[in-house]
Amino acid sequence: MTASTFAIEVPDLLIARARRRDLGAFEQIYRLFNRPVYTLALRILNHESEAFDVLQDTFLKAYEQLESYRFDAPFWAWLRKIAVNAALGRVRGRRDFIELEAIEEHGGDDPLQAATSAEVAQLLQRLPTVSRAVLWLYHVEGYSHEEIAQSFERSVSFSKSQVARAGAKLRALLAEDEIWTPAPIPC
Amino acid sequence: MDASTDTVLSQKLRELPQIDPPANGWQLIQAQVALAAPREKRRSLDGTAWLGMAASAVLAAVLLTMEPPRPAAVVAPGQVAIDADVLALMQRSQALEADIRRASTPDVDEFRFAIEAAIQDELTLVDVGLASTAKPDRTLWAERVRLLEELRTVSQTDTGTLLMQASVD
Numbered sequence: 001m002t003a004s005t006f007a008i009e010v011p012d013l014l015i016a017r018a019r020r021r022d023l024g025a026f027e028q029i030y031r032l033f034n035r036p037v038y039t040l041a042l043r044i045l046n047h048e049s050e051a052f053d054v055l056q057d058t059f060l061k062a063y064e065q066l067e068s069y070r071f072d073a074p075f076w077a078w079l080r081k082i083a084v085n086a087a088l089g090r091v092r093g094r095r096d097f098i099e100l101e102a103i104e105e106h107g108g109d110d111p112l113q114a115a116t117s118a119e120v121a122q123l124l125q126r127l128p129t130v131s132r133a134v135l136w137l138y139h140v141e142g143y144s145h146e147e148i149a150q151s152f153e154r155s156v157s158f159s160k161s162q163v164a165r166a167g168a169k170l171r172a173l174l175a176e177d178e179i180w181t182p183a184p185i186p187c
Numbered sequence: 188m189d190a191s192t193d194t195v196l197s198q199k200l201r202e203l204p205q206i207d208p209p210a211n212g213w214q215l216i217q218a219q220v221a222l223a224a225p226r227e228k229r230r231s232l233d234g235t236a237w238l239g240m241a242a243s244a245v246l247a248a249v250l251l252t253m254e255p256p257r258p259a260a261v262v263a264p265g266q267v268a269i270d271a272d273v274l275a276l277m278q279r280s281q282a283l284e285a286d287i288r289r290a291s292t293p294d295v296d297e298f299r300f301a302i303e304a305a306i307q308d309e310l311t312l313v314d315v316g317l318a319s320t321a322k323p324d325r326t327l328w329a330e331r332v333r334l335l336e337e338l339r340t341v342s343q344t345d346t347g348t349l350l351m352q353a354s355v356d
Contacts, residue, residue: 005205023217023220026220027213027217030212030213030216031213034207034208034212034213035205035206035207035208036205037208038206038207038208038212039205039206042206043203051208052208052209052212055208055212056212056215056216056219059216060216060219060220063216063220110195112195112196112199113195115199117199117202117203117204120199120200120202120203121203124200124203135196135200136200139193139196139197139200139201140197140200140201163193167193167196170196
């Protein structure tokens with residue numbers, strides 16, 4: 001399985017400088033991680049302005065809490081946790097906890113095999129926010145069902161069912177050939 | 188489809204490209220960090236921090252009081268001839284520096300300090316470029332004037348308005 005896009009090694013010396021409030025060092029950290037943070041937020045929230053807010057919140061919180069980073073885990077994982085919490089905080093704020101119903105899947109060729117990135121990006125936007133977030137954390141960031149359950153304060157079965165149903169929904173939408181034209185968003 | 192082994196979906200989602208955030212992301216974070224800095228400095232201000240601030244202040248003072256690179260020499264007999272538009276830029280540059288000196292106050296808040304320091308850094312680069320060219324470079328002088336105009340605007344704008352502009356840009 002490919003590593004998370006956050007999986008960027010950061011020299012301890014750079015982190016140490018940033019902890020001493022060296023803004024130049026912190027800017028280097030920002031330059032390393034601004035795309036993964038913004039991409040995660042935008043894919044989950046599907047809203048550019050909110051994603052930009054998450055980017056700001058993430059780095060401001062990281063700057064404030066740098067002294068609490070203990071070097072006993074990868075820095076990227078520590079930063080990703082802050083970003084995921086910031087994004088999920090906004091998911092919870094939306095209060096649109098629509099959960100997908102189970103969808104019966106048919107056999108045959110997997111329609112996703114031939115789907116382009118643009119199509120997948122558009123389909124992703126059509127999922128309910130929570131399902132999209134669960135799907136992204138599981139498949140892209142490699143979160144376990146236990147970690148997702150903890151992040152959402154729900155059960156493991158909630159995570160499993162959302163991952164399964166969101167995947168089925170994406171395929172159903174693709175099979176219906178109803179590629180919707182969304183608001184402009186980079187794919 | 189078994190979700191736990193849905194490698195096709197994993198692969199498709201992972202293939203989606205990363206997206207660049209708006210370009211002013213760092214500037215906004217820098218400004219907010221600068222605003223938060225006074226609180227932190229009150230908690231623990233060590234000698235190194237003072238040294239850095241003092242060095243920046245000295246640099247700023249030097250930049251604002253120094254003569255623009257070679258403006259006088261270029262009009263002297265036997266020196267390099269200067270185009271009229273470059274001469275106009277030099278004079279404009281001197282006038283702007285005078286304006287900025289008049290508008291400068293000893294009490295500068297952290298946010299304003301950060302913005303002015305960023306502009307002054309760019310001015311330093313332009314001045315290095317000007318100092319290294321034998322003939323006055325029109326583009327560099329135009330850039331110097333632009334940066335000084337920016338610096339003057341900042342010096343004449345209240346912090347609240349600057350903050351609003353930073354959040355809109």
